[in-house]
Amino acid sequence: MTHSHSAEPALLVLNPGSSSIKWSVHEQTELACYRGSGPLFSGQFKEDAEQGATVALAEAMAHCDVCSVVIRFVHGGAFYSEPLLVDNNNLKTLKGLVPLAPLHNKVAIDLIEQLQWAHSNPSFFSPPIVVVFDTEFFNDLPKVAQDYGLPASLVEKYRLRRYGFHGFAHHAMVDQWQILNPGKRDYTLVTAQLGSGCSMAAIKDGKPVDTTMGFTPNEGLLMRTRCGDLDPGLVTWLQRQENWSPEDTDAVLNKQSGWFGVSGGHDNMADLFASEDAKSQRAFELFRHRFQKTLGSYYAILGGLDGVVLSGGIAENSAEICHKLLSGLDHLGIELRPPGGRAELPRQLTEDTSAVKCWASFADEAAAMLSAVDRRFYINDNHELIRRDR
Ligand SMILES: Nc1ncnc2c1ncn2[C@@H]1O[C@H](COP(=O)(O)OP(=O)(O)O)[C@@H](O)[C@H]1O
C-alpha cells in the first residue's frame, strides 16, 4: 500500500480500553472542530487480535490518506502527559511505564509495535504515531486532591501523586454538559465513566477538582476486575499470608477482583445485574454503594451540585442501572424519572423539576483525543503532521 495524496487527509484513532480496543477514522477537519460530524468509519477488536492495529490502518488507508495514528496511552507517569510524537527514545521510556497501568499500557505498546512492524515492511507505509495521555485532563488538580499521606521524602524521590485517568471521557462529559446547559456559569458537576474501568470526577466550571483514580487506575470505585479502594494494611497482610510477589499482588488486585471477583465470575455488568444469585447482588450493591458514597463526598467538596453525567458502556447501554445508581438520593435533590422511555443518548434521567439534572451520555473519547492533538499539532498542505510553535 502506498502513501497517496489524492485521498482525503484523515487520522486513525486507537483507544485501547481494558476490555476492547476501539478504532475510528476521522477527517482532518475533526481536529480543529471538536464534536464535528463524527468518525468516517469505526470498529473494535480484542486485545489478543495479533495484527488488529495494522488491519485497522489498512482499512483506513484504503479510503483515506492517513496523516497520523493517535493512540490513547493511559499512564505517562511523571514523564509525559501532553500529546507526544513517538520515536525510539521516548518509546523506551513509555515501555518502562507498563507496571503503572498493567491493563492498559502494555496493550498500547503492542499497538505501537504492530504499526512499527508494518513500517519496516517496505510495501506498507505507516504514518507518524502520536500518543495522548488519559492523565492530561487532571494535570492541574488542586494539590490536596493530588496528595497521599506518605512521607515527603518518598513523595519527592518518586514524584508521587494522584494522577486521575479517563481524562478524555471526563472531558467529553463536561463538553456534553455544556452543550445541554449553554452559557451556564459557576456550575458544579459530577461525571462518572462506567465501563470496564470506572471512575468519577468532581468538576467546577469545567475543571476537575477531584477524581477517584489515583497513582494508578486502581483506586476508587469497584470495577470489572479491579478492586478499587482497599486498606493498604490488608494488602501487606495478604502478601505475607499468601507469600505474594509484586506480580502476584498486581494480578489479584487488577485482574481477579472487582465485580468479577466478588460475584465469582460475572464479567459483563449486564449479566451481573440480571443475575439473581446472592454473590452477584452483593457485587452490584458494592458497586452502587461506592458510587453513591463518592457522589455524596463530591457534593460536599463542591458545595452543591447542578448536574451528574454518566457515561461508558454501562451507563450508555443500561437505563435501569443508571436509575439504580441514582435512586434513593432525593435528599441530594435528585428527582428521578421512571426508567425506560427514550433509549437514545444523551438520555435525561431526572424530572424537569429536579434540582440536580442527571444525564446518561456517550463520552466521545476519540473527539477529546483529537482536540488534545490539535492543541499541539497541525496538518500542513502536504498532509504532514507538524508540531505547533509554543
Ligand atoms: N447492556 C449493558 N448493561 C450493562 N453493562 C453493559 C452493557 N453492555 C456493556 N456493558 C458493560 O460495559 C463494559 C464496556 O464498557 P466500555 O466503556 O466500552 O469499556 P472499556 O473502554 O473499559 O473497554 C463491559 O465490560 C460491560 O460490563
Ligand SMILES: CC(=O)OP(=O)(O)O
Ligand atoms: C483507565 C481505564 O480504566 O480505562 P478503561 O475503562 O478504558 O479500561
Ligand SMILES: [Mg+2]
Ligand atoms: Mg474505555
